[in-house]
Amino acid sequence: MTAAKIARALLRGRKSGAGYIACCPAHEDHNPSLSLKDGEGKLLVCCHAGCSQETVIAKLKEMELWPEHDSSKKSRIVEVYDYTSASGHIRYQVVRTDPKGFYQRKPDATGGWTNRGPTDREKLLYRLPEVIEAPIVFVVEGEKDVETLRAHGFVATTNAGGAKAIWLPQYTEVLKSRECIIIPDNDRPGWRRAASIGRALLGVAERIRVLDLPPETKDISDWFAGGHSDSELIALLEGVHAL
Secondary structure, X not given: OOHHHHHHHOOOOEEEOOEEEEOOOOOOOOOOOEEEEEEOOEEEEEXXXXXXXHHHHHHHHHOOOOOOOOHHHOOEEEEEEXXXXXXXXXXXXXXXXXXXXXXXXEEOOOOOEEOOOOOXXXXXXXXXXXXXXXXXXXXXXXXXXXXXXXXXXXXXXXXXXXXXXXXXXXXXXXXXXXXXXXXXXXXXXXXXXHHHHHHHHOOOOOEEEEOOOOOOOOOHHHHHHOOOOHHHHHHHHHOOOOO
8 A cells, every 4th residue: 555545545635745645534624634655665644634643544444545464454344335326326335344444435437446435525315215205314323323223114314424524415405304313322423413413404304303312322223232122212202302
């Protein structure tokens, strides 16, 4: 892996002087703040917006964009989540790996994949065709939680990138005039994300409710894994006031 290859895989990556620049994957970056350079057999990275080198490298490792020197720890794909257009055509995927990590990829012109995520303009809600048809939609943080809710008969969605991913205007537009039930992950980033989404949907969605999970519960998948049922979830929602 070289600085050039990493830059090409990141948003707005390009040559700059003796090295490369790109949007930093460790924070919400719209103007390229990450510099990359090959030097003395090492890859040098620096986020000029303040992310630590350790944080940036950890994120690049999650995206499989950092050299893996220990072959015994080589990651393998364990789950693939398709993000499709309204007509069901795959636009990009979120790939989950073991050891736990995530990266995004898009179809290339040869029938394969390129490890490059979508631009903001290309980003879509997960399970978009189902969301378009549904009057009530759960909004959660990850694709796993979406699939958990679907297994219990609910329509759910999320946006790629986790708690730090920006909630974009096109997501709000899709959820216009729908009842939206936001279930945040039970941590500070999850609560902040839920508040941001709630603000975006105010005056647009037909109804908005935010369901806070019990303190000992990590997310809705964890809640169901604890033995709870879909009827219990419905009962919980009956006590939640709309925003």
